[in-house]
Amino acid sequence: MDAQQFCQEILRIRGQSISLPAAAESALSRVGLSSHVDLPSEISLQAFWRIIDAVEAEGRYRAQLGQELPYHNRIHISETLTALSCMLSIDGQLSPDDRLLALIAMAGHDYSHQGRFADSLHKTQEELTAQLICQNYLDNMHGEFTKVVRELILGTQKDKVKLNHASF
Numbered sequence: 686m687d688a689q690q691f692c693q694e695i696l697r698i699r700g701q702s703i704s705l706p707a708a709a710e711s712a713l714s715r716v717g718l719s720s721h722v723d724l725p726s727e728i729s730l731q732a733f734w735r736i737i738d739a740v741e742a743e744g745r746y747r748a749q750l751g752q753e754l755p756y757h758n759r760i761h762i763s764e765t766l767t768a769l770s771c772m773l774s775i776d777g778q779l780s781p782d783d784r785l786l787a788l789i790a791m792a793g794h795d796y797s798h799q800g801r802f803a804d805s806l807h808k809t810q811e812e813l814t815a816q817l818i819c820q821n822y823l824d825n826m827h828g829e830f831t832k833v834v835r836e837l838i839l840g841t842q843k844d845k846v847k848l849n850h851a852s853f
Contacts, residue, residue: 694771695764705744708763709737709792712770716784728825729785735822736793743797757798765791786830790837793818811842 703711713719718730744759753759769791773784796814808816815838823831840849 690771695768703763705741705759705763706737708766709733709788712766712788715770716773716788718781718785718788726782726785728827729782729789729830732823732826733785733789733792736789736796736818739822740792740796754798754800757795757800762792762795765794782830783833786833787837789823790834793822793834794838794841809842811839815839 710719713730713733718726740762741759744753747753747758766788769787773779773787779787794811794814797817798810798814801810815835818838819831819835823834826834839845
């Protein structure tokens with residue numbers, strides 16, 4: 686996939702009402718992970734789908750109550766999974782495990798987002814989310830894999846984004 690195809694894919698997702706599970710399946714396929722099934726990756730793949738199911742269920746529940754967040758919602762996760770998988774398919778430098786860890790972090794990076802400013806929380810939203818994801822969905826994963834996902838989620842903190850961009 687080249688940069689033009691990348692942009693077209695993002696615009697396609699934005700123009701459609703694609704479900705989060707469909708976006709997740711496309712993301713895995715785009716980076717060649719649908720058939721990657723050695724043991725560590727299989728455990729990570731199960732964790733990915735558990736997170737997708739949890740984000741979908743939470744979003745559906747909030748939507749039924751009329752309380753799904755306007756930004757940190759299932760559409761946002763679908764778009765970010767699409768964007769990340771497009772970038773990963775262009776780059777091609779990461780191992781299958783690293784690609785999957787990146788997708789896991791992206792899938793869960795806004796799970797249970799409170800929709801509030803950080804100063805009204807006892808921890809940052811990213812710290813709360815990383816703790817929730819690691820404790821509830823990554824329990825069967827290798828410790829180093831869990832650490833990577835945690836660091837990737839923490840890297841989405843607003844005050845770290847500029848530093849992350851400068852690093853790459």
